[in-house]
Amino acid sequence: ALPISPPGVDAAPPRPTRPVSWFAMVGALVLAVQAYAWARWAWSGQMVPAPPGPTPIPGWMELLARITEILNFVGGLAVVGWFVVRPWIRDRKLGFDGMLVIIWIQMWLLQDPIQNWTVNNFAYNVTFVNLGSWTSSLPGWVAPDSHLMGEPLLWGLGAYAVGMFLPMLACCALMRKVRERRPGIGAAALIGVAVAAMSIFLIVLETFWVRTGQYSYMGVVKSLSLWPDTYYQYPMYSWLAWSVFWGLMVALRFFRNDKGQTIAERGIEQLRLTPRRTQAVRFLALVGLCNLMYAFLYCLPMNLFATHVDAFPRDVLERSYLTSGLCGLGTDRACSDPRFPTPREGSAYVSPDGRLVVPEVTR
Numbered sequence: 001a002l003p004i005s006p007p008g009v010d011a012a013p014p015r016p017t018r019p020v021s022w023f024a025m026v027g028a029l030v031l032a033v034q035a036y037a038w039a040r041w042a043w044s045g046q047m048v049p050a051p052p053g054p055t056p057i058p059g060w061m062e063l064l065a066r067i068t069e070i071l072n073f074v075g076g077l078a079v080v081g082w083f084v085v086r087p088w089i090r091d092r093k094l095g096f097d098g099m100l101v102i103i104w105i106q107m108w109l110l111q112d113p114i115q116n117w118t119v120n121n122f123a124y125n126v127t128f129v130n131l132g133s134w135t136s137s138l139p140g141w142v143a144p145d146s147h148l149m150g151e152p153l154l155w156g157l158g159a160y161a162v163g164m165f166l167p168m169l170a171c172c173a174l175m176r177k178v179r180e181r182r183p184g185i186g187a188a189a190l191i192g193v194a195v196a197a198m199s200i201f202l203i204v205l206e207t208f209w210v211r212t213g214q215y216s217y218m219g220v221v222k223s224l225s226l227w228p229d230t231y232y233q234y235p236m237y238s239w240l241a242w243s244v245f246w247g248l249m250v251a252l253r254f255f256r257n258d259k260g261q262t263i264a265e266r267g268i269e270q271l272r273l274t275p276r277r278t279q280a281v282r283f284l285a286l287v288g289l290c291n292l293m294y295a296f297l298y299c300l301p302m303n304l305f306a307t308h309v310d311a312f313p314r315d316v317l318e319r320s321y322l323t324s325g326l327c328g329l330g331t332d333r334a335c336s337d338p339r340f341p342t343p344r345e346g347s348a349y350v351s352p353d354g355r356l357v358v359p360e361v362t363r
Helices: 019-044 061-090 096-118 153-161 166-181 186-213 235-256 276-308
Strands: none
Touching: 019 096, 019 276, 061 096, 061 153, 096 153, 096 235, 096 276, 166 186, 166 235, 186 235, 235 276
């Protein structure tokens, strides 16, 4: 028989939903995977600079890369100092924007190269200061020799702490102006404003980066890309996916409740934690939600498209400083081509001269 409450006694209310608990568990898992990958990367001996290959880097490109690397690094330190260190010294806690800066850096140090999970189709210019990449140390990694991709350590800090975070502040200011002028505008329309604004900024920013050889989308679906068959070809599906992700990151910051909470932090007051533990759980919840957004809105579609990329253009193949030792000149591995089967770590592969190379372990 079903239990019946005594007369005059109300049944126990249902337990409230606490999204913060679920997102915090995801955040803790993300950080655990990241710590494992970095430890394995360091232990494996693969933490070495990417090989530049035989092609000399044009002087103008190397000079511009060095200038942007220095500016990015100095700018990244300034943003960390202003939004993370200064509030911590003053208040002994992190503000919301300080947590966002750290999360952008954390996502760079985990997810930035994950678009190469299935096929190596993207690489940075190896002239940047780098120690290769941690990608091959991630559990379940598929694409071969991805640890050779030269993830730029100084350039990347500024690219994410400055290039990704600061435009969010400007976009939030724009959204406030739009809401002041149109008080009746809905949340969906404001999110559309954020996505549109970030898409405009993104295409200007990435056009500069790819045109100046900061990095290369080596393999693209040419029918869905700008400037195909050049070293600066630009896939529009990348632009669309990142614009949506970036716009929603802006919306995450903009649409907070009267307690300053995002959807990831709702219900934290029900956990009855100390102030320090509350801060830690809030941070983990934001890590969880932001990394889920990055993975599903950008990395997943990019990896799906990567399995359908066209042959790498000659303009890329003849620039070994843009292929990062992953394939082509200076290696024994041909770059991705629809005529070849997609190799996996340890599988047979095709050499640049068309020979089938079968590793000893598979014979």
